[in-house]
Amino acid sequence: MSKVIKGGTIVTADRQWTADVLIEGEKIAEIGENLRGDEVIDAEGAYVIPGGIDPHTHLEMPFMGTTAAETFETGTFAAAAGGTTMLVDFCLPGEDGSLLNAIDAWDRKSKDQICVDISYHMAITGWSEKIFEEMASVVNERGINTFKHFMAYKGALMIEDDEMFASFKRCAELGALPLVHAENGDIVAELQQKYMEMGITGPEGHAYSRPPEVEGEAANRAIMIADAAGTPLYIVHVSCEQAHEAIRRARQKGMRVFGEPLIQHLTLDESEYFNKDWQYAARRVMSPPFRSKEHQDGLWAGLAAGSLQVVATDHAAFTDEQKRMGVDNFGMIPNGTGGLEERMAMLWTQGVETGRLTPEEFVAVTSSNIAKILNIYPMKGGINVGGDADIVVWDPKLGRTISTATAKSILDYNVFEGMEVSASPRYTLSRGDVVWAAGQNSQPQPGRGRFVKRPPAASASKALSKWKSLNTPRKIERDPMNIPAGV
């Protein structure tokens, strides 16, 4: 049975035009005027955009002694309700350290629950011969072309510079892309201790112990290591000018570095941690923490300038009760906030409606860019004939007030509570299925989502690899006569 999305203005990363979209099965079959299908999806007065891709979520993540509350079912349904049709979750190795076993574990959690498509980034939280070997299977068999590295969370996920270098080099060989969480874990740990000793036990201590300089330093370090290893680099949750500046500096030298700000950092600021209500502040605890307005301005400019490419959420939802684990010690507050459901609407409202971003840029940073970086474009991230029909009918008049009460997320609060957004999805389609229709009491369809395999060797990786091989240092040939005997 075919569907036709009629009467909308298609917006992609490179243009806007009026056309209908014909869907056959899971795929886009035709784009043009006056198309017909078995079913008509009304897009009059609306935009037709690629479904959002959120490349940074932590569903049901075991972390800091608890497990993130958002499930693959609620998370993927909340995503769909917000206009996001794919997410990439972080897969963490378990106690045995095996990457492949971790993927199996993640598959078990996700496969019967997911309402839209997903993929994983694989975390490298240590280094060994086994991990070196498994990385090849992860890439070539499991279809995961990204590896995450934590420079923070000392004593837990954090790895050292030599391990990062080894893993990055392995990524370069495999055509995979390394990701980093950039904060200097050593210094964070020291500052946490310092502020606790000063009696600062509340959520403001979280912000104080993770200042922008600590993030900027780590970003800068990861960039150097990636350059030495000969691989592009993707820096997750870029929250501040210090990290952004490091990225700009690298790019201006021709290094291929990508930066991902979060919708939270674009729209919320550090004053949230100074709220007199502990629970209010604790709900906002995430790493890196929210920053001041000047940092926000920098991030917005970076999205328009192209020095930052992707807007994500780092969706890691912990309930009020979970947050209270850190009531006496901010360091024990589980790190994470929601955003999966609100990302698209918040970015549209504060980005496109203000003129900071063009509609095309909105599409680029919510789906197309990351699809290219992840090497799944144009299957995902575009409105292309032959591509997956992951499409949102985006209604610029369908405003709402963000509220926990109406949100689909499992979470019992919302960091955007009470904020007005001017647009929302009228319909969300995942591979041709309507998974969300505004006002029509849509329900989750767990198990219909699929795992998306991603091939290695994206175009930027190939180009960098060529450049590095042509520009590798050369041995100086010396006449043996000019080399003395040793001692």
Added chain:
Amino acid sequence: MSKVIKGGTIVTADRQWTADVLIEGEKIAEIGENLRGDEVIDAEGAYVIPGGIDPHTHLEMPFMGTTAAETFETGTFAAAAGGTTMLVDFCLPGEDGSLLNAIDAWDRKSKDQICVDISYHMAITGWSEKIFEEMASVVNERGINTFKHFMAYKGALMIEDDEMFASFKRCAELGALPLVHAENGDIVAELQQKYMEMGITGPEGHAYSRPPEVEGEAANRAIMIADAAGTPLYIVHVSCEQAHEAIRRARQKGMRVFGEPLIQHLTLDESEYFNKDWQYAARRVMSPPFRSKEHQDGLWAGLAAGSLQVVATDHAAFTDEQKRMGVDNFGMIPNGTGGLEERMAMLWTQGVETGRLTPEEFVAVTSSNIAKILNIYPMKGGINVGGDADIVVWDPKLGRTISTATAKSILDYNVFEGMEVSASPRYTLSRGDVVWAAGQNSQPQPGRGRFVKRPPAASASKALSKWKSLNTPRKIERDPMNIPAGV
């Protein structure tokens, strides 16, 4: 009669894939596998890319007391031979100062000659009520949405800051885009005089009198003026880090500034002016002059980073004899070099083959980006159903040595003489017509080219306009009690 381009790998600004392209009449009718058409164009082993767009040429330009030798016929045919299917020429007002008359004059010169499509940028070389009025007609009736401003060529084309501001403001109102030639004309004139007085009369004096600082200053100034006037800005022939740095700085603040390096500045350096053969050096005289290797590295990095968007040529061809007008005074050497025919192959060879650029980036900077900036995408600059069939079958094995003897340009020398390129067009199609076929003795088809009208209000202009209107300073309302009487 339909044509199908078969067996190639299509490369656009966002991806590569294997597909055939069906052309009906002037348009792309279908893209897919196993397409059939009346005529088959073989693209086996080749890339299928959008025809190049060179947004910066000066054909038959009256300048410095002579007229550029390249005609609209030879120029557009040389373009086609090199894989470029559209160029944008600079239209200069004549003695009467009328913009509309200038367009008429340019039309008379071009219309029977052009072998591929063209458009014009309109130059603003003074300021008056009449020009203010005519600008609206230029945009809305003549389909020209770009206005060029010369900050150099004092006593001739140069305009002052207040004139630039007035024109930029008018551009903002009209949704047009201002362009600048960024060099401080006052200081260039002073330095020209200084070096002449020192007895430096040769072409090296041209380079000395136009140092990078003089360009960087003007770029920086134009950016400030554009920001004050509330318009995006496009800086032509960005040759040096000083100008590039000003662009980066602006973009990092959210200003919408575009930068265009030339293929010459990317691949040739200032040592050319120090050649012991006067004629050799004089042939390379253009403004801005070639720069040192460090500047080149910066420009290449900018193309990959997105801080520079377009590669052009500033094709302004003066013969050896014309160059000799300045034999006693470098300031009298007509400024300009060729490049229209070599741009695509030089950029591919030194960019893609080295890994500096991805194939997608090559397409972006040779056609797609400028098409978007000029607001003619996807009619031009892409491989899209419904778009013009301006297509090049780009053969990465069809190497050649650049040589005046084999070039189609009218010029009697070539600044790239003797350089090897690794790729060339196998076929060039302009709106569905094969205008160039390698090795098949293609001939110019003057008059088949058309003038391309370009509508105002590109997406970036609209977004900036919205931002500026939301962020305009507000009057402080004061109680009359708090305002004293005047004196």
Added chain:
Amino acid sequence: MSKVIKGGTIVTADRQWTADVLIEGEKIAEIGENLRGDEVIDAEGAYVIPGGIDPHTHLEMPFMGTTAAETFETGTFAAAAGGTTMLVDFCLPGEDGSLLNAIDAWDRKSKDQICVDISYHMAITGWSEKIFEEMASVVNERGINTFKHFMAYKGALMIEDDEMFASFKRCAELGALPLVHAENGDIVAELQQKYMEMGITGPEGHAYSRPPEVEGEAANRAIMIADAAGTPLYIVHVSCEQAHEAIRRARQKGMRVFGEPLIQHLTLDESEYFNKDWQYAARRVMSPPFRSKEHQDGLWAGLAAGSLQVVATDHAAFTDEQKRMGVDNFGMIPNGTGGLEERMAMLWTQGVETGRLTPEEFVAVTSSNIAKILNIYPMKGGINVGGDADIVVWDPKLGRTISTATAKSILDYNVFEGMEVSASPRYTLSRGDVVWAAGQNSQPQPGRGRFVKRPPAASASKALSKWKSLNTPRKIERDPMNIPAGV
């Protein structure tokens, strides 16, 4: 009769130590322990510092149709009361355009009035053969080694780029130092008109029409011109990061550029212009206007980092009545604020007491640096045997609340009104005379001040001159065989 300053801690730009200072006549005769003199000046518990030098005042300046209210008598006495023992006033050519006549006119105004020493900067407000000639006399006969250039005040003081280049080149020849007021006068004029047309007639329009970008642009331009002309450059009243950034960029390339923030810009911000009381806001109207807090932070950091060297005041005092000339048009409000009397105490309080500056840096930026730049060190600006006994006994416990009532300035208001300072001069000595003693009802001593001649060719000028002459571009010698005949 000798004097000895006893018991204090001497602070210079390079150190602090406890010693007495013996003064004989106008000069420092000895520095050491247990010195004796005819008269003892008690410095117990206090610092002994070089008298402040304010290199930027406009006393009795004819400007914008009126004359600055502060006289040479009240100004120099207020200076002394605040710890400043020398000021440099701007001498403006009159209608005849003669520099020498202007100096005579300034001398007539100042010589019987001044209570402490002064010098002049000579303004270049146009260009002619006569000015070129007179500049040599100004430097070599009148002892003025600095020339001021206004890039703003279009239609009045402003000059064009080619005039600036000519004057800067002349400065280079004479070993004099060019100064600039850096704002793009063309754009200021356009923005003034724009905001007036929008109905923004109040003082906030002054700030809106002179945004930081307009200042940064002009600073950047002046730097380029100075570099081309081969001279160091001094930029007065650097108020914002845009200008500061241009200075840093220049210095990082080895250019010799100095920057002077004002005490007002360091301590007051743009919100002053938004005050609901027109008169309050109008009192703060000066150019450049006050900026936001971020700019202030940058200026403070620059003083510590050495990218900015001098803190001045631009003291130009207009009464409330004079300010009311612009009640209907912010562009008619005479530009200027006071500060001469408060500079030292404000800088100490907000700089040294906060740890932003060391005491040595305080001395450097209030006297020693400018004395070196003006080439009068160590006669002025230090505590050196043989140097002028321009000394302040600076009492770090002598706090006060700034108030018009107690100030010595002629002005009927104070932009620092109500602010607390933690330190004040206990005694101020000018060439050995006590011209101010706290709490002792000191009275002005008009006519005792002298004009200080300043020789050209400061050390930085000489070094730059050497560098430029060694690095000037060289002619390429070509065999006549390799030069064609002309056309």
Added chain:
Amino acid sequence: MSKVIKGGTIVTADRQWTADVLIEGEKIAEIGENLRGDEVIDAEGAYVIPGGIDPHTHLEMPFMGTTAAETFETGTFAAAAGGTTMLVDFCLPGEDGSLLNAIDAWDRKSKDQICVDISYHMAITGWSEKIFEEMASVVNERGINTFKHFMAYKGALMIEDDEMFASFKRCAELGALPLVHAENGDIVAELQQKYMEMGITGPEGHAYSRPPEVEGEAANRAIMIADAAGTPLYIVHVSCEQAHEAIRRARQKGMRVFGEPLIQHLTLDESEYFNKDWQYAARRVMSPPFRSKEHQDGLWAGLAAGSLQVVATDHAAFTDEQKRMGVDNFGMIPNGTGGLEERMAMLWTQGVETGRLTPEEFVAVTSSNIAKILNIYPMKGGINVGGDADIVVWDPKLGRTISTATAKSILDYNVFEGMEVSASPRYTLSRGDVVWAAGQNSQPQPGRGRFVKRPPAASASKALSKWKSLNTPRKIERDPMNIPAGV
């Protein structure tokens, strides 16, 4: 017996003037005209400058399995012959890890040998309670206010970020200044292995494995850690723009960071490692390695701009035989070159004679600045009454060709071999003794040198400490009603 230095032009960091200098015993007794003394030292036609201070030497250092060949006797005598009257050597803990024992060991080596004064920097090569405790004694009892931290030499001297933070924090408490060798040791080790595996065993591999990015990263990291710990920071041997840029960035934010380029990096470049003669190249092996010309330009500009403050040598002399330890593996070549004797003359010739530096800046960067940083000014580093008579009569006409044959260093080669210098010391005085007289067959006077104690809490440390304490984050006070119970 008194001495008078007659007829010279005194140059200090802030001025030049003609005067005689009277020395009584070890101290400067008077500065003035027509002074008399028992002995006259002729300074006609010469400059009289503070003796150079080289704050970075490794005499008799045990390193990489051998011991640096330069002894305290030969080193201090070579220093004197070159115009340097004080050096600061790096004291490394031995196997027991004790700082105090290390000082004793260093004292034993130095005390009977030194011909001029010395001091030590204490190295922190690990972290423990004992080191924490000993640091107080090092500062308060032994008079050492600087602690060195190696971010490279993995497996040997290198320490980790948390150890650096702990040590820096301890420095802040003690008013001591941390120093860092900034290279990322992890990545250096990885790159060494990589290039060895590629068969690059020669000295060029040394340069390849320590690229500028690796240094810039570490500098940036150390700066962040110092900022977090609340202490100024001194970065030794800044060789490249990446590190310099990190320093500039920090200073522009108000951080107190100092940078020390070496005379080698200012004057020699990386092409030295590509010499076809292994021994020639191996002699130049030091860390960081020499860089390209662009980096040199940056360093020179930094000295004039004030972003870099000190020129040192890192004098670590290994003989040809010692260098041959690495004949099969560049990683085994002992790191170090000479320079102690040539620093002053090379810097004068390539700095002052070219106009890059003023004579005052020459003095500042060779002695005064480091004396202030080390908190021993004006006892050392100036020409001040009461200060040590460490003085050089610097003859700007006493040129020479640098040659191993005539050098006083023990080393059997010289990295500056064959270079011309235009100036040399006519006399070098150490605390009033002539320890070098040109052409008079001066001999070493071992044992006359003394250890110089340096007090903590230099002015910059105190200011920063004040700033940090005023700006420390504050606890948010919350009503217990607003804090939930824990879980």
